[in-house]
Amino acid sequence: MPKHVVSFIVENKPGVLFKVSNLFRRRGYNIDGITVGALLDPELSRMTVTVDADSRELNQIVEQLDKLVEVIKIKRLDPIRTICRELVLVKLMTQDPEARQEAVEAINENHGLILDIEPETIIAEITGEPSEIDKFLDRVKKIRIKEISRTGASAIEKGNVIL
Amino acid sequence: MVVMTGAQAYVKALEKEGVDTIFGITGAAVIPICDELLNSQIRYIGGVHEQGSTHMADGYARASGRVGVCQVTSGPGATNIVTGIATAQLDSSPVVAFTGQVPKYMVGTDAFQEVDIIGITASITKHNTQVREAKEIPQAVKSAFFISNTGRKGAVVVDLPKDTQTDSSEMVFPDKINFRGYHLVSEPDIQEIEWAAQLLARAKKPVIMAGGGVISSGASSELIELAELLVSPVAHSLMGKGSIPSTHPLNLGLCGMHGRCEANYLVPEADVLLVVGARFSDRTTGSLSGFTTNAKIIHLDVDKSEIDKNVDSITRVVGDAKSSLRMIRERIIELKQGSKNNSEWFKKIHDFRAMSEGLKSNSPINVPDIIRAIRRAMPRESIVVTDVGQHQMWSALFYDVYDAGYFLTSGGLGTMGWGTPAAIGAKVAKPDTPVLNISGDGSFSMTENNLAIAVEENLPITVVILNNNMLGMVAQWLRLFYNHRYSAVNRSKRPDFVKLAESYDAVGIHGEEINQIETEIRRSIKNKQTTVIDIKIDPEENVLPMIPPGGGLKDILIG
Ligand SMILES: Cc1ncc(C[n+]2csc(CCOP(=O)(O)OP(=O)(O)O)c2C)c(N)n1
Secondary structure, eight states: OOSEEEEEEEEOOTTHHHHHHHHHHHHTOOEEEEEEEEOSSTTEEEEEEEEOOOHHHHHHHHHHHHHSTTEEEEEEOOTTSEEEEEEEEEEEEOOSHHHHHHHHHHHHHTTOEEEEEOSSEEEEEEEEOHHHHHHHHHHHGGGOEEEEEEOOOEEEEOSSOOO | OEEEEHHHHHHHHHHHTTOOEEEEEOOGGGHHHHHHHTTSSOEEEEOSSHHHHHHHHHHHHHHHSSOEEEEEOSTHHHHTTHHHHHHHHHTTOOEEEEEEEOOGGGTTTTOTTOOOHHHHHGGGSSEEEEOOSGGGHHHHHHHHHHHHTSSSOOEEEEEEEHHHHHOEEEEOOOSOOOOSSOOOOOSOOHHHHHHHHHHHHHOSSEEEEEOHHHHHTTOHHHHHHHHHHHTOOEEEOGGGTTSSOTTOTTEEEEOSTTOOHHHHHHGGGOSEEEEESOOOOHHHHSSHHHHOSSOEEEEEESOGGGTTTSSOOSEEEESOHHHHHHHHHHHHHHHTOOOOOOHHHHHHHHHHHHHHHTOOOOSSSOHHHHHHHHHHHSOSSOEEEEOSSHHHHHHHHHOOOOSTTSEEOOOSSOOTTOHHHHHHHHHHHOTTSOEEEEEEHHHHHHHGGGHHHHHHTTOOOEEEEEEOSBOHHHHHHHHHHSTTOOOSOBOSOOOOHHHHHHHTTOEEEEEOSHHHHHHHHHHHHHHTOOEEEEEEOOTTOOOSSBOOTTOOTTOOBOO
């Protein structure tokens, strides 16, 4: 679990992502990651930021975002009751059969999917807690990573609650 | 439903908001809306530079409590409003700026006079938006006014691509707009009121700090009534000047970098400090460690994000100052614990006040005396507008104000050149009230060309220049903290401000001594003539008291 997760619903309009990221830049907040995705209501999207901040800064991030007219609802997710997942696509160099063997093992142990195998490369998809993804990447580093694409964390609270 | 052009809808929407005046400068991207204004009763005051037009809108807003409107063309017209918009936003003044834009199909192509004003102003506005279709205009205008002038007030920019002005559409003028993401604070929380009331009722050494929020919420009488109930002294930030009369026995005056001794000594000694509509700016608090050694802080603000931003409070009240202060007071009365009548605490006010009064300057025509003379010459109900620098601090320290909204100044941004155009805007809002701008030679030089508008539009203002031929406030820092090394502060060749005034068909006067200055101010008001009074002052005179940058409130320099 990242230190803090803040989720918010925004208007799905051009320029909203700019306003959010501009606010982070202008106030000097340190954001680890941010994700955006559409909701069922086509006028809305949900954003999630993960952040390593002290409580004053965290409080400011929530309050200042809440002031944006484009932000409709915002919540700091309860760290104990939140499920947090991230997806990574990783391309490994696997010409060497031993490396290929090791890659497949690592992917399987992390319940990953092999999306593509070619003579020189494997592309894998791993989903998990951001820290598990860190660990996986650390493990396959010695095989030689060619390329990584991480999505940033997505999060939702347990139980009969909504944002 | 009616079919009309975007420009017609724009003007109609402004009329529906009760707009009587627009400040601005025209250009290609706003010709359609300027043309449509000819069919309206709305007064259009053309400016000499868009910065001045935004300051006029700002001065209008602060003097009237209504939204000030400015309208400028795309590109350079739009970039010229940046200083004015930021000034309004930082002082929570309700200003709406409409910017022309290149037609939508050209947006993003670096077309002639295209700038991304939405990107540029995103971090200096409460809200901004670009209209994408003509039919959005009625709603965009209504939303802009609503957002600008509710909650914590502020600046809003609406960008109008030229084709949205010329296209026709069926228009709906909503009476009410539901925002999904903009909610006003309703009544303050009862529990918060209770805690605040309990703390204040038990306080032995209470102090109230009033900020600009008291003025913008119209909460002066509630503030004074609470202070009187508690026999609590009241200090104010620069923006809070006027929230309690300068002459009120409980008024400690300005707190902070150039605060009065009584305010700067008593605030850190309070056991309970109620901060109302103020945001703990560094200029008001001095170093944070010296700010609140003992006090339990109660922070009352309509903007939740201000609470615990700079200084931690022990309890908060999120709400409008007027209703919250009233509720706190009523609760204290119910608790039957009000006013311990702590006479020792009260006596301290007098001791420290004597210290402030004892500050004397030895120059022949000293500035505090000039400021007091201006006060004597001005009718009780009159507006004074300052620029930025030493003269501003002298005005804040020595100019007595009796009512909220009669002392206007650029506090948060500290914008030199704000005063003259803001004074003109205030005059538009209150044509029967005398308006005087206290300025410095540096500030006045930045926007003096607005005198042309005062004369042309028959908006008489009086400008008093405290002329030290110097960027005085910076020079003071250099004298006190840089060993008198003057860098970039001397101005040997200012224009002759008297002749300059005359060239605009205004009256120009050399202010030589106190009585004559008073007489000339009275004359300018009686004759309703825009007048510039140029007073040469000692360039070495310091504004005191002063806290050195980085110091705490008690590190006050008085001589
Ligand atoms: C637009 C702008 N530029 C620069 C400054 C920095 N500054 C603050 S006070 C000051 C000097 C002001 O000089 P003047 O208007 O003559 O007033 P005085 O201090 O001499 O009374 C300067 C340069 C500012 N506040 N605003």
